[in-house]
Amino acid sequence: MLEIKNITKNFGGVKALNDVAFNCIPGKINAVIGPNGAGKTTLLNIVSGHYQTDSGGIFFKGNNITNKKPFIISRFGIARTFQNLQIFSHMTVLENILVGAHIRAKSGIFSSAFHMPYMKKEEDELKEKSRLLLSLFGLLRFQDKIAGSLPFGCQRQLEIARALSLEPELILLDEPAAGLNNNETMELAKLIISINKEKRLTVIIVEHDMDLIMDISNIVFVLNFGEKIAQGSPREIQNDPNVIKAYLGE
Numbered sequence: 001m002l003e004i005k006n007i008t009k010n011f012g013g014v015k016a017l018n019d020v021a022f023n024c025i026p027g028k029i030n031a032v033i034g035p036n037g038a039g040k041t042t043l044l045n046i047v048s049g050h051y052q053t054d055s056g057g058i059f060f061k062g063n064n065i066t067n068k069k070p071f072i073i074s075r076f077g078i079a080r081t082f083q084n085l086q087i088f089s090h091m092t093v094l095e096n097i098l099v100g101a102h103i104r105a106k107s108g109i110f111s112s113a114f115h116m117p118y119m120k121k122e123e124d125e126l127k128e129k130s131r132l133l134l135s136l137f138g139l140l141r142f143q144d145k146i147a148g149s150l151p152f153g154c155q156r157q158l159e160i161a162r163a164l165s166l167e168p169e170l171i172l173l174d175e176p177a178a179g180l181n182n183n184e185t186m187e188l189a190k191l192i193i194s195i196n197k198e199k200r201l202t203v204i205i206v207e208h209d210m211d212l213i214m215d216i217s218n219i220v221f222v223l224n225f226g227e228k229i230a231q232g233s234p235r236e237i238q239n240d241p242n243v244i245k246a247y248l249g250e
Contacts, residue, residue, distance in 0.1 A: 029217050049070040
């Protein structure tokens with residue numbers, strides 16, 4: 001589904017990624033782990049179009065999406081969340097979902113400006129789909145509340161829900177457990193497994209919480225100093241000497 005081919009990215013004299021390559025397994029939960037500064041978020045930023053690669057390529061379902069704009073990549077069927085929470089805090093919960101859903105809308109500026117009948121019908125359909133999505137996340141009761149007033153864990157869920165409103169085939173989750181307590185992290189794990197299985201959604205997750213990663217992932221890729229040093233099942237990764245060295249030192 002997603003092929004990352006020999007990606008290299010430099011920031012001045014710092015090589016953030018060096019010839020990184022791997023294939024995402026369709027329909028599975030793919031994890032990317034590594035110590036701080038390993039290049040994990042940089043990799044997601046390149047895949048989602050927020051950074052441009054210096055060399056190498058990104059291919060999604062055979063399409064070359066290398067260095068394309070984020071809105072174009074989202075139309076291919078890739079959505080993402082961010083390490084630092086990115087919601088519209090002054091909009092309602094429902095409006096946050098609708099912002100994402102509108103990328104799939106067919107009505108243009110003309111039909112919206114003149115309130116064409118099919119535009120109203122489409123808007124109603126988008127609202128219904130958005131409410132169903134909020135229901136899946138247990139957030140429907142908050143639909144009219146200002147998003148910034150929700151507890152932090154609910155805001156995290158809202159960001160994932162908004163990403164799903166794009167109806168993606170691949171979702172990139174950048175440290176979704178950051179700032180969550182143990183109970184919230186357990187609920188997040190159930191949620192990720194649910195959207196992976198029930199929606200048949202391929203997941204790439206970057207995360208520091210190793211318990212979460214080892215519990216939910218099908219395959220784990222390990223970065224260290226911008227290079228891939230290992231890949232395998234969670235059990236294989238736990239026993240890999242290169243991974244142990246990277247995390248614990250010699």
